[in-house]
Amino acid sequence: MNDPQAIEKPPTGLTVKAFFESVSPGKNELIEALGRKASGSGSNWVMQVPAIQLHCDNEACQGIRYFEPKDTEYLRPMERKEHFLSFVCRNCKKSKKTYAFWSRLSEDEVNGELMKFGEYPPFGPPTPARLITIIGGERDYFLKGRRAENQGLGIAAFAYYRRVVENQKTRIIDEMIRVAQKIGAPQEVTDDLNTARNETQFSRAVQVIKHGVPESLLIGGHNPLTLLHSALSEGLHAQTDQECLELATSIRVVLTELVERMGNALKEELELTAAVSRLLQASAQKSERGTTPN
Secondary structure (H helix, E strand, C coil): CCCCCCCCCCCCCECHHHHHHHCCCCCEEEECCCEEECCCCCCCEEECCCCEEEEECCCCCCEEEEEEECCCCEECECCEEEEEEEEEECCCCCCEEEEEEEEEECCCCCCEEEEEEEEECCCCCCCCHHHHHHHHHHHHHHHHHHHHHHCCCHHHHHHHHHHHHHHCHHHHHHHHHHHHHHCCCCHHHHHHHHHHHCCCCHHHHHHCCCCCCCHHHCECCECHHHHHHHHHCCCCCCCCHHHHHHHHHHHHHHHHHHHHHHHHHHHHHHHHHHHHHHHHHHHHHHHHHHHCCC
16 A cells, blocks of 8 residues: 655656767656756756767867867756757867757756757767778668667668668678688688679578688678578568567677678787888898898
């Protein structure tokens, strides 16, 4: 039996920082410590907006950096307000992130609600430039898939990502062949990849790879093409929207990781080749000095 004297505890909300960093557009969230009384004013409240951490793609940064809010946003208790707020990277002072959202300060004048209309650059982790290069003509479909994934539209996200992988199968495998050749993988591995490249169907391309892929490209010990095929073969019709969303996210994560691993493998090989060349050159110079007559 419920105690009539018990005081119901209000639901726990997010921090303002967590809202801007991790909540996708379209979600209404309860926020703790949203506002405070403005100094020297009895009728104004300000939103408590701290610096937030976001990925900065400026050449000077290329990683997670603190972004500072550019303006002060004012609130009124029990009143919905619309806002456009920009944050600027504290490090390079060039990259900017802009949010469109509405706020509502609660009657307690401290907590409240926030909901994003949108943000630019779009919500979600950055898409590596190398991935955009490899997917080529499917770039727009991949970005549509990202937007659908961010909005929780699983079937749409899955359909877009499936199109990208299936249509760019040849370019993905071409890059894997480059890695195999650069690192000196066994010939049978390269032969399998070349055979897979010439298959018209993605499913058939995966089946003809009998000797695996270069070890440096394995993800969790598994062939990434097999992982992608496993997700793609689930299909749309037998899955719920939530299940399609989970599969879509998995496809994006595996595809992104594969591209990163291919890029790292090629970079490491170039660095190793350069290092060997420098050492051989130094050795040759030493030998010449040792044989120079007095």
